Amino acid sequence: MVYVPNSESNTVTEIDPSSHRIVRQFPVGRVPQHIVPSYDLRTLWVTNDASNSLTPIDPRTGRPGRAVTVTDPYNLYFTPDGRYAVVMAERLREVNFLDAHTLRLHRSVSVPQCAGVNHADYTADGRYMFVSCEFGSAMIVLDVAAEKVVRTVSLPAGSSPQDVKLSPDGAVFYVADLYHDGLWVFDARTFRRIAYVRTGAGAHGLYPSRDARYLYISNRSAGTVSVLSFAARRVVATWKIPGGGSPDMGNVSADGRVLWLSGRYHADVYAFDTISGKLLARIPVGFGPHGVCVWPQPGRYSLGHTGIMR
Numbered sequence: 001m002v003y004v005p006n007s008e009s010n011t012v013t014e015i016d017p018s019s020h021r022i023v024r025q026f027p028v029g030r031v032p033q034h035i036v037p038s039y040d041l042r043t044l045w046v047t048n049d050a051s052n053s054l055t056p057i058d059p060r061t062g063r064p065g066r067a068v069t070v071t072d073p074y075n076l077y078f079t080p081d082g083r084y085a086v087v088m089a090e091r092l093r094e095v096n097f098l099d100a101h102t103l104r105l106h107r108s109v110s111v112p113q114c115a116g117v118n119h120a121d122y123t124a125d126g127r128y129m130f131v132s133c134e135f136g137s138a139m140i141v142l143d144v145a146a147e148k149v150v151r152t153v154s155l156p157a158g159s160s161p162q163d164v165k166l167s168p169d170g171a172v173f174y175v176a177d178l179y180h181d182g183l184w185v186f187d188a189r190t191f192r193r194i195a196y197v198r199t200g201a202g203a204h205g206l207y208p209s210r211d212a213r214y215l216y217i218s219n220r221s222a223g224t225v226s227v228l229s230f231a232a233r234r235v236v237a238t239w240k241i242p243g244g245g246s247p248d249m250g251n252v253s254a255d256g257r258v259l260w261l262s263g264r265y266h267a268d269v270y271a272f273d274t275i276s277g278k279l280l281a282r283i284p285v286g287f288g289p290h291g292v293c294v295w296p297q298p299g300r301y302s303l304g305h306t307g308i309m310r
Contacts, residue, residue, distance in 0.1 A: 002250075002260050004034035004269055005046055005284025009058070012046055012055075014062050014284040015269065017253060017260070020281040024214075026064055027053045034249070034291025039078040039085075039100055041277050044293060047073040048092075059295055062187060068103055071096065075118050075291075076215040079144055080126030086304070088118050088131075095131070097147055103219040105296050107147050114140045119163045120233075123188055124170030130191065132161035132175060139175065141191055153191050155184065160310040162204045163249070165308075167230055168212035174228075175216060177201040183217065185233070199226035199235055209274060210256025216274075218247035225272060226258065228237070239277035246268060248291075250292035251307045262289035274281030 001016040003022070012032065014024040030049025035047045046055040047066075053067040054076070063154060072089035079086060079110070087096040093115060095109045101115050113116050116129055116134030122144070123130070129142040137159040141151040155161060159176040166188060167174065173186040180249060185195035202221025209216065214236075214251035218228040223245045225238040241247065258280065259272040271281040291306050299309025 001059075001295060002269065003035045003044060003057065003062075003295060004262060004289050005030055005035050005291055006288055007031050007033060007088065007290045008145065009286030010048075011286045012057070012064070012132075013269075013289075015285075017271070020242030020271065020283055022030055022285070025286070028064065029053045029067055030289070032058070033074055033123055034306055035293035036076040036291075036304050037295065037297070039082040039295075039301050039303075041299075041302060044295060045292075047076050049074045052251065052256055055133070061172045070098065070103055071105075075120075075305060077120055077129070078302060080122055080303065080310070086120075086129070088120070089115055090118050090134075093117060095142065102239050108148060109142070109149065111140060111149060113149070114138065116160075119161075119305065121166045121173065121308060124166065124204070130164055130166075130175075130188075132164055134160055134162065134178075135184060139186075139191070142286050145268075151191060153186070153193070153195070155208065156180070159184075165206040165208065165215065168208060169230075174206055174215060178202050178204055178220070181219070181222075182230070187264060194232065197233065197235065199228070200224045200238070205247070207252055207259060207260065210252055210254075211298075213237040216252070216259050218249070220246050220248055220264060223247065223276055225261070225277070227277070237277060239279075241270060241279060241282075245282075248292075248293045249290060249306055251294040251297065253294055253300055254296055260292055260294045264290060265286065308309075 027049025117134035200219030200222035
């Protein structure tokens with residue numbers, strides 16, 4: 001299924017990707033932001049940010065369970081060893097480590113220097129977490145084992161870093177910047193900013209192709225998707241949404257043939273053919289669709305967000 005959290009409708013919509021039909025819609029807590037696969041792949045968690053709760057979904061049946069209390073879960077990740085869930089408590093400016101099984105708080109890390117703490121990815125060895133500060137024009141580096149911030153990396157004034165993805169070879173991080181309309185490239189060893197690539201207005205979500213050759217970038221304000229070659233580190237194609245749209249977050253289908261994205265300000269979901277770039281479907285859902293999860297995904301375990309797999 002394709003699982004869509006509708007942040008302004010407080011619902012989740014489930015779409016059958018083969019027929020493009022809605023098969024289920026149900027209420028959840030207030031302001032569901034993302035749908036996150038658990039580390040062990042047995043649960044999909046709906047992050048109900050304003051309700052301070054997570055709603056579990058059984059991915060075998062698509063049915064929701066009873067919500068669990070978790071404070072300010074804007075986004076959710078898991079440590080590479082599977083021991084802890086990592087909650088991005090954006091409103092509180094905290095990164096909270098919870099027991100991955102019981103979801104009880106283990107340690108709260110205050111990050112006052114990181115306004116809008118939200119998206120992240122890990123270095124290839126899992127030692128560090130590179131985290132965006134959406135409202136602070138900065139990134140922070142978390143030492144995962146020590147559970148503390150070890151570095152703050154400044155961005156140019158007026159930056160708004162969004163999604164973060166490690167390159168397939170583990171050499172660099174790509175960080176989308178909503179207001180600079182492109183990607184910052186960072187050395188994954190030194191965390192030094194080494195390049196900038198323009199994509200389109202409102203660069204937001206980042207999704208590698210299944211063959212690891214390309215990175216798909218959703219340009220929310222431009223209503224386009226940019227296709228970046230990892231090898232050349234440049235945009236090689238741009239897909240436009242007929243009639244306009246606001247592509248936000250999602251993922252690639254398991255077979256790599258379809259890119260699914262929410263239409264944040266258009267109350268719909270888009271399905272793109274990854275070969276031709278053609279829009280295959282535009283499906284009406286609830287208001288404010290956000291962190292879409294396409295499930296299942298290939299991989300041994302989930303590091304969180306809408307399906308960062310290893």
